[in-house]
Amino acid sequence: MAGPSTSGGVLESLSNDLAGAVERAGQSVVAIHARRRIPASGIHWRPGIIVAAHHTIQREEEITASLADGSTVAATLVGRDPTTDLAVLKVGEAKVPVASFAEDSGVRVGALVLALGRPGSAVTASLGVISTVGGEWRTWHGGSIDRFVRLDVSIYDGFSGGPLIDASGRVLGLNTSGLSRGAALAIPVPTVNRVVDQLVKSGRVSRGYLGLGMQAVRLPAALVERLAMPNDIGLMVVSAEPGGPADGAGILIGDVLIALGDKPVVDPGEVLSFLGGDQIGKTVTARIIRAGEPKTIPITIGERPQQSRGSRRGR
Amino acid sequence: MITEPLGRELAELASLLRRSTVEVRTRGTGAGSGIIWNDTGLIVTNAHVARSEHATIVLSDGRAFDGVVTAHDPRRDLATIAIDTSGASLPAATIGHPTDLRAGDVVVALGHPLGIAGALAFGVVHVVETRRGAPRWIRADIRLAPGNSGGPLADARGRVIGVNTLIAGGLGVAVPTTTVLRFLGDVETGRARSGYRAA
Numbered sequence: 001m002a003g004p005s006t007s008g009g010v011l012e013s014l015s016n017d018l019a020g021a022v023e024r025a026g027q028s029v030v031a032i033h034a035r036r037r038i039p040a041s042g043i044h045w046r047p048g049i050i051v052a053a054h055h056t057i058q059r060e061e062e063i064t065a066s067l068a069d070g071s072t073v074a075a076t077l078v079g080r081d082p083t084t085d086l087a088v089l090k091v092g093e094a095k096v097p098v099a100s101f102a103e104d105s106g107v108r109v110g111a112l113v114l115a116l117g118r119p120g121s122a123v124t125a126s127l128g129v130i131s132t133v134g135g136e137w138r139t140w141h142g143g144s145i146d147r148f149v150r151l152d153v154s155i156y157d158g159f160s161g162g163p164l165i166d167a168s169g170r171v172l173g174l175n176t177s178g179l180s181r182g183a184a185l186a187i188p189v190p191t192v193n194r195v196v197d198q199l200v201k202s203g204r205v206s207r208g209y210l211g212l213g214m215q216a217v218r219l220p221a222a223l224v225e226r227l228a229m230p231n232d233i234g235l236m237v238v239s240a241e242p243g244g245p246a247d248g249a250g251i252l253i254g255d256v257l258i259a260l261g262d263k264p265v266v267d268p269g270e271v272l273s274f275l276g277g278d279q280i281g282k283t284v285t286a287r288i289i290r291a292g293e294p295k296t297i298p299i300t301i302g303e304r305p306q307q308s309r310g311s312r313r314g315r
Numbered sequence: 316m317i318t319e320p321l322g323r324e325l326a327e328l329a330s331l332l333r334r335s336t337v338e339v340r341t342r343g344t345g346a347g348s349g350i351i352w353n354d355t356g357l358i359v360t361n362a363h364v365a366r367s368e369h370a371t372i373v374l375s376d377g378r379a380f381d382g383v384v385t386a387h388d389p390r391r392d393l394a395t396i397a398i399d400t401s402g403a404s405l406p407a408a409t410i411g412h413p414t415d416l417r418a419g420d421v422v423v424a425l426g427h428p429l430g431i432a433g434a435l436a437f438g439v440v441h442v443v444e445t446r447r448g449a450p451r452w453i454r455a456d457i458r459l460a461p462g463n464s465g466g467p468l469a470d471a472r473g474r475v476i477g478v479n480t481l482i483a484g485g486l487g488v489a490v491p492t493t494t495v496l497r498f499l500g501d502v503e504t505g506r507a508r509s510g511y512r513a514a
Contacts, residue, residue, distance in 0.1 A: 010317050011324040015421035015471035018439060022419030114419060114439075125418040126456040127439040154456055154485055156441065 018127065021169035022114060026123035028099040028171075029116050029162060031066040032075065032089065034059050039066070041117040041162035042089065043174060044098050049200065050089040051192055053160035054080045055178035057087045065089065066121060067096045079199035082306075083143030083207065085160075085178045086192060088199040099163060101189050102170035107149055109133050114165050115151065115175050115184070117158025128153030130186075139179050142207060142272040142304075146191045149173060151184040159184065208275030209304035211244020212237055214257060214268045219289070227258075227294055233266040234258045234289060245302040251286065258294075259287040275301065325423070329435040331473045332425040335408035336466050338373040338432065339364050339382075339396065348426035348466030349396065350475060352499075354404040356380075358396040359495055360465030361480055362387050365394035372398050374405070375433055386502040392480050393490060393498045408467060411474025413450045413491035416443050422455050424479055424487065426466030436463070441486055450491040453477045459487040 028044040032052050040056030042065065050065060057063070057080065065075045073091045080087035109130055117124045134148030151164065155177050163171045164186040173186030198205045214235040224232045234256035240247045257265060260274055261284050274284075279301045286297045335351040339360050347364030349372065351357075358372055370382040380398035387394045417440065424436040438457025443450050455468060459482050468477035468489040477489025 009324045010320045011328065011421060012471040014317075014321065015419075018421065019417035019419040023417060026418070116418075122442050122444075123418055124442040124454075125439055126441060127419075156456070156484060156486060 017167055018114065018125075021165060021167055022116060022123060022125045024169040025099065025114075025163060025165045025171065026116055026118070027068045027097050029068065029118045029123055030094075030096075031118040031120060031158075032057065032063065032161065033066070034063045038119045038157045040160065041119060041158045043161070043163050043171065044094055044096055045192070045196060046098055048091055048094060049078075049196065050075060050091060050094075051161075051174060051196060052087045052089060053174070053176045053178055054082050054085045054087040055176070056160050057089075063089065065091055065094075066118070067094060068118075068123070069096055070121070071095070079203040079205075081143065081195050081199060081205040083139055083141040083205065084145060084187060084191065084195050085139070085143070085176045086174070086187065086195045086199075088196055099171045100169070102166050102168075102172050104188065104190065106166050106170070107133055107147065107172050107186075107188060111172075112167050113151065113153065113172065114167075115153045115159055115162060116165060117156070117162035119158030124156065124158055126153050126156060126159075128184075138269050138272055142275070144191075144273075145179075145187055147188045149186040149188060150180075151175070151186060153184050155182070155184050204306055206277040206280060207304040208277065208279035208301045209244070210246045210271070210275065210299060210301065211241030212246045212251065212257075212271075213239035214271065216267060217256060219256065223289070223292060227289070229258060230264055231266055235265055235268060235271070245299055246286075249286075249297050249299040251288070251297060251299070252290070254290075256289040257286055258289060260284050275304075325435070325437070328423055328469070328471075328473045329425065329433075332408070332423065332435075332467055332469055332475075333375045333433045334406040335475075336375065336425045336433065338427050339465055340371040340373065341365065341367045341369070346427055346430060346462060347464045348462065348479070350465070350467050350478065351405050351407050352395075352410075354407045356398040356400045356405060358382060358398060359478065359499075360394055360396060361478060361490075362389045362392045362394045364465040365396055370396055372396060386498075388498055388501075391490065391494060391498055393478065393495060395499070395502065408469075408475045409473065410492050410496075411470050411472070411476040413443065413453060413476040413493055416440050416450070416453065416470070416476060418442055421471045422453075422457060422468055422476070423471075423473075424455075424457055424459060424463055424466060424468050426459070426463035426479060428460035428462040430462055436487075438487065443491075450493055453489040453491055454483075455487040455489065457487040463487070
């Protein structure tokens with residue numbers, strides 16, 4: 001039809017580059033049928049290994065994956081790590097390429113990125129930028145993630161479990177809205193690799209466990225002085241899992257935890273950091289204040305029970 | 316630096332599209348947008364924008380015309396409005412090919428979101444939903460608002476590929492121009508309802 005249009009310039013090149021990146025990277029994006037209604041996205045990460053977001057995998061049996069070539073294959077759940085919101089599935093044969101990964105230096109603020117998904121048969125794309133890059137951080141559930149990567153990208157169906165790609169189609173991370181109150185985050189490639197290694201090896205990512213809920217409280221100055229504490233913060237026990245390691249050792253609600261071993265604790269996150277998988281079975285001396293008096297209680301660190309199903313909301 | 320020519324091209328694209336985008340005002344409802352489909356005065360918009368027999372069509376240069384709704388298809392959510400230009404030629408849009416669209420392709424929308432005249436929005440194709448191989452809906456990662464309805468969704472060269480129709484789950488949803496062409500064909504052969512019917 002007649003009428004003017006602009007000549008092909010940088011805008012058209014940009015358009016072609018972005019669509020080309022989506023086409024290439026989309027080859028390794030799969031749809032995972034493991035919940036009602038809309039399928040979730042996953043990435044063909046290594047040959048036969050698919051990585052998805054834990055919270056989108058809502059059943060453990062009869063899981064199938066739809067691949068970019070139009071085929072649908074059976075998938076089995078290898079394991080899941082709710083603390084990093086990652087799940088690993090295995091497929092028998094996948095005649096689609098595995099993802100190609102970008103250098104970690106590509107993760108920087110302002111980088112033009114696309115979030116891909118496959119909440120059905122077709123690949124979907126959203127455009128945005130990386131808005132924050134921070135250091136290592138710990139999720140609400142105690143998982144350790146190498147870098148904090150927040151995105152300015154709209155979240156649509158299929159966002160979680162899909163790849164974050166750069167403008168040339170290489171994967172920078174796995175997207176999820178399940179780790180930070182619905183905010184768009186990406187889990188960097190090294191973190192995903194670490195969790196995949198552990199899940200493939202043992203089917204789970206084990207973590208230490210005390211069975212305590214704690215809240216930071218400020219202690220009276222006189223008490224801090226008397227006990228020669230380095231700071232005036234302690235962690236008050238607000239819940240103790242019945243039969244859990246701390247309960248069994250005699251910790252009571254109302255006790256104030258001030259140190260684990262020699263290390264003072266002023267934040268529940270520090271306790272989570274301390275409870276790595278290598279601590280399971282070891283005994284740690286908990287220094288507490290009970291009724292204004294210091295006390296030491298040895299606790300044998302247990303293993304955190306596995307959360308079996310995706311339950312948190314998110315797309 | 317690619318940003319300088321990028322900005323310049325986007326500005327050209329905006330002014331190109333703005334010329335062939337009209338404001339459609341009907342009694343009782345808020346204003347929507349429309350596309351100048353040919354230079355003799357055929358305006359294409361959404362059926363939900365053309366909700367009465369008559370509409371006032373306002374061009375980007377401020378000229379206003381009385382329009383008559385000549386075809387109205389609530390199922391496809393498309394309508395045509397004819398205006399009498401008294402022989403004056405109108406800046407018609409260039410129609411593109413939504414069949415070539417891929418996820419990730421740059422798209423822009425022009426319209427009157429929330430009454431703001433001639434506003435440009437930038438985004439990418441999220442997915443082209445097809446039925447029997449033909450595009451059925453273009454879903455775009457683009458920020459639209461009421462008032463964009465009936466306006467153009469265009470590709471990186473300014474060719475109109477869809478009529479912005481609704482917002483679903485945060486995505487802009489456009490009726491592909493292939494559907495518009497089929498609708499116009501049906502109007503010509505009398506298979507589509509002509510004129511306004513209360514829906």
